[in-house]
Amino acid sequence: MECKLVPSVCSYCGTGCGVLFEVINNKIVGTLPMKTHPVNEGKLCIKGWNLHEHVNSILRLKQPLVKTFGRFMKTDWDEAIQLTADRFKEIIAKHGPDSIGVLVSAKITNEENYLAQKLARAVIGTNNVDHCARL
Amino acid sequence: MTIKRITFLQELLGLFGLQERVHLAWISSAEAQKFVEVVTAFTEKIKSLGPNPLPAYRDAPRAALAAAAH
Amino acid sequence: MKEQIKSWLEQGTVDVFLGYREVDHHPIPWCFTQEAIEEVDDLVVSPARYSLEKIATHMAAEDPDIRIGMLARDCNNRALNVLYVWNQLRPEQVVTVEANCCPSPLKEHADCSYLEPGTVGAYKKAVGIDNHLRLEAVEAYGPEEGRNRWMYEFQKCIKCYGCRNICPVCFCRECSLDHDDLVGTGPLLPDIPIFHLVRAVHMAGRCIDCGLCEDACPMDIPLRLLYQKVNRIAMDLFDYRTGTSGDQPPFSILGDRVTLEPKPIQPVTGAEA
Numbered sequence: 001m002e003c004k005l006v007p008s009v010c011s012y013c014g015t016g017c018g019v020l021f022e023v024i025n026n027k028i029v030g031t032l033p034m035k036t037h038p039v040n041e042g043k044l045c046i047k048g049w050n051l052h053e054h055v056n057s058i059l060r061l062k063q064p065l066v067k068t069f070g071r072f073m074k075t076d077w078d079e080a081i082q083l084t085a086d087r088f089k090e091i092i093a094k095h096g097p098d099s100i101g102v103l104v105s106a107k108i109t110n111e112e113n114y115l116a117q118k119l120a121r122a123v124i125g126t127n128n129v130d131h132c133a134r135l
Numbered sequence: 136m137t138i139k140r141i142t143f144l145q146e147l148l149g150l151f152g153l154q155e156r157v158h159l160a161w162i163s164s165a166e167a168q169k170f171v172e173v174v175t176a177f178t179e180k181i182k183s184l185g186p187n188p189l190p191a192y193r194d195a196p197r198a199a200l201a202a203a204a205h
Numbered sequence: 206m207k208e209q210i211k212s213w214l215e216q217g218t219v220d221v222f223l224g225y226r227e228v229d230h231h232p233i234p235w236c237f238t239q240e241a242i243e244e245v246d247d248l249v250v251s252p253a254r255y256s257l258e259k260i261a262t263h264m265a266a267e268d269p270d271i272r273i274g275m276l277a278r279d280c281n282n283r284a285l286n287v288l289y290v291w292n293q294l295r296p297e298q299v300v301t302v303e304a305n306c307c308p309s310p311l312k313e314h315a316d317c318s319y320l321e322p323g324t325v326g327a328y329k330k331a332v333g334i335d336n337h338l339r340l341e342a343v344e345a346y347g348p349e350e351g352r353n354r355w356m357y358e359f360q361k362c363i364k365c366y367g368c369r370n371i372c373p374v375c376f377c378r379e380c381s382l383d384h385d386d387l388v389g390t391g392p393l394l395p396d397i398p399i400f401h402l403v404r405a406v407h408m409a410g411r412c413i414d415c416g417l418c419e420d421a422c423p424m425d426i427p428l429r430l431l432y433q434k435v436n437r438i439a440m441d442l443f444d445y446r447t448g449t450s451g452d453q454p455p456f457s458i459l460g461d462r463v464t465l466e467p468k469p470i471q472p473v474t475g476a477e478a
Contacts, residue, residue: 001220001221001264001267001268001271002236002238003221003236003260003263003264004236005233005234005235005236005260007228007229007231007233018231020233020234020255022260022263024263024264024267025267029263030263032255032371033367033371033421034231034233035253035254035255035420036230036231036232036253037231042253042420042421043367043421043422043423044365044367044421044423045363045365045423046363046364046365046366049365049366049367049370136456138463138465138466138467139442139443139455139456139463139465140456141467142442142465142468143406143409143435143438143439143442143456144406145468146438146441146442147402147405147406147434147435147438149348150344150351150352150355150434151348151351151352151355151356151398152347152348152349152351152352153348153352155471158467158468158470159467159468160467161467173470176470177470180470180472188352189352189356189397189398192356192359192360192397192398193360193394193396193397200332200353200356200357200360
């Protein structure tokens with residue numbers, strides 16, 4: 001019998017509540033709020049309380065899919081990224097860089113947000129960057 | 136069992152002043168007269184108590200609470 | 206205490222020991238085992254309380270024969286008693302190490318998060334219910350004022366189900382609060398006060414007054430007082446003391462002789478409406 005409580009941060013929104021995952025025999029069976037976490041102080045919303053459910057969900061997306069002839073086909077990351085890059089290049093060549101916008105998220109870290117805007121401005125060449133927190 | 140639960144429920148509803156809206160009576164299928172008496176008496180009681188105040192809190196909590204404050 | 210736990214693990218008295226360990230300065234529940242016995246040196250009695258017995262029931266659900274050692278405060282012990290009564294754990298499979306609990310003249314030091322309650326604002330005191338009041342003070346509000354104050358508290362509910370999820374004695378696989386026909390999904394303000402009263406009714410003879418639900422409530426609804434009320438009724442009507450009694454609660458026994466009588470229909474008193 002292996003039982004661990006693993007501290008983590010809720011991935012649902014930008015608040016960043018501290019959670020504990022209850023892991024029994026290498027399977028996440030529950031989520032608990034972290035009592036001593038300065039952000040949520042032992043409280044959670046309904047999404048946070050059910051964090052463990054999507055981890056074991058059969059509907060969970062585990063690998064990239066490419067839509068070919070109207071159907072999603074499984075593929076690997078290299079192919080998916082290559083395809084995305086090719087399509088972006090095509091669109092930029094045809095309609096210009098400002099035809100592309102980048103939406104970033106409060107769910108990812110500041111550093112990742114920074115990298116995303118850098119990709120938008122330096123690589124794609126557009127200022128169309130927006131964020132879900134800029135309401 | 137029933138009487139335990141009903142008595143418990145009456146006590147709990149007392150917290151909201153609604154304990155009189157629950158009533159329990161033992162009536163056998165042969166006691167038509169008693170059935171009529173109990174139902175009539177309880178109907179009259181409920182009518183005189185007026186509508187249940189609780190739905191107002193659910194439908195428009197702020198308004199109901201503001202009205203209660205005055 | 207640590208030596209005792211080590212010897213239990215070494216001798217196989219217990220398969221696992223549930224306590225707390227600091228991870229990145231956060232005391233979190235930790236499962237100590239014989240394989241990593243050196244970790245027992247890091248055991249702490251944390252002021253932050255988690256429901257260790259709930260983790261124990263989850264482990265027992267996986268492996269019914271597991272023997273569990275546990276760091277237990279008074280509230281943990283009461284919860285364990287209730288879980289024994291409801292056949293979620295067997296008394297012979299659990300060994301406890303007593304931890305310091307509520308302060309008293311005999312115990313100056315106490316390790317419990319509930320001892321430092323949050324502050325209650327003036328508005329909540331005026332229109333709602335101060336979480337630190339005694340039950341008698343809340344009952345003394347009378348029907349109308351009591352109703353207004355309770356409904357103010359209930360209408361804040363964001364339906365996070367935290368009170369149910371954190372509860373050490375909530376173990377049902379099917380929950381009335383999850384039932385589509387009883388509590389619909391979707392609309393945010395749940396059916397008040399039914400949502401809270403359904404839970405309150407189920408807590409009668411079960412709630413061990415640990416206060417974890419109130420700790421976990423993001424809206425600071427005085428749930429502890431509500432469940433104290435249902436337990437008070439269970440005690441007054443049926444003389445049932447939750448957490449110390451080894452019997453099933455009064456509501457789960459059929460055919461038990463009762464002395465209660467149906468109440469007569471009282472004439473309307475006038476003031477109540």
